[in-house]
Amino acid sequence: MQASKNKQEQDFPYWLAAIIVIGLIFTIYIVTNELYTAIFNTLYKGALMTIFVTLVSFILASILGLVIAIAGFSKYRVIREIMRFYTEIMRGVPVLVLLFYIAFVAAPSLVDFANWILAYPIEEGLMKKILVRDFSLTWRAIFALMLGYSAYIAEIFRAGIQSVEDGQIEAAQSLGMKRWQVFCFIIFPQAIRTILPPLGNDFIAMVKDSALVSVLGVADITQLGKVYASGTFRFFETYNMVTFMYLVLTIGLSLMLRRLEKRLNTRYKQKA
Template sequence: MSNLSFKFLEKYYPVFIEGIQWTLLVAMLSVLFGAILGTLLCFMKRSKLSVLKVPIPKVIASIYIEFIRGTPLLLQIFIVYFGTTSFGVKLTPLVACVIALSLNSGAYVAEIIRSGIDAVDKGQLEAARSLGMNQRMAMQHIILPQAIRNILPAIGNEFVAIIKESSMASAIGVAEITYGAKLVTGATYRNFEPLIVAAICYFILTFTLGRLMAYAERRLKGNDSR
């Protein structure tokens, strides 16, 4: 243990600061676009629209969700980054990473939203319909506000997961925390210490976000009890 030295931080701490900034940017964009895609997939999966008795939107959403959840994220990042090049589209590593993480997150968010809606008592939808509301109005004014409270903690957990999974973006050159650790290792020839610093950076981000989400959840429960 006496060989451990973190003196390199005096010179290279900006590399980790920049890595934190890129990690947060990638995570926030991915969760935002993932939430939009997940909402669309959720309503596609709940759709009763069918062609020749085949529920096309539901089938498409189900296949997409199962495929994304059944394949490794790193492979998805490679497919987006290298696959688009095959079609003559050159994406920057950052854009490719955000697209891949958003596509991945969307599949999980779709299931989060679906479970949040299903957790609302079905009797409330029936009561809303009995008051003259149509399906859309009942969903908008009665079901979704309650579902949002149910899914917020899970969305926070998804944000935490994306922060950690963004480390895979280093494989295509996105300058996030893990990539920064690799750069410092190459410059200092120290393998272990930069990884420890990177791990601490991820822990600080996820721990802080976890506490913020726990606080928000308590506030929501407090509002519901009034």
């Protein structure tokens, strides 16, 4: 009985209780303080932009990463080499450099290429010439984050797929299952338990790295905070609020992912 009580005391998340108390105190201060209320009203639109950029980038990066991981197991060596080349290049370029490259090099080059392909209908007046400004900076940032994180996510999927025992795959194939059936019904349901924790970590990391899109002028939390602080010289209060908003996002996501991971583990144990 005493041992069970001691274990419960050890398992109690005091760190989470401390975070909740501090968060509640700061929230009350935001509501009651006019300055912090004004800062929050300025930054909340940036929070919506941060969530939008992160979600869209992560979904696209996950889809691309899964395709790269599956292609990496191709029976054709040339495809495997191309996927490995892409993964190593993208993992070797800092996200900030990738943002600048996509925004100011790749995007204009892509627009020039599109205008070259569509030269005839443009000259005949059937359509307007595409301008670089038609490719918004927000989508350039999303595209850069997608490319950068797809390489890391591809490695996560690859490790998860490889964690499934070969015997199960061979048994499924011996039953006449096609490759896509083996992947959907045998490999992926088991691999997801290995994939989910690092995938969740990458999602949280992307929330934080999304702050880098502010260098392109995208109106996220960081950019709006920078503009507000520069205009009012309230740097202390503004960046307190910026930090608080990012902590709410990252810690909230972390807790949700932990809960999801526990549910999956419980279901897996029940089935086993």
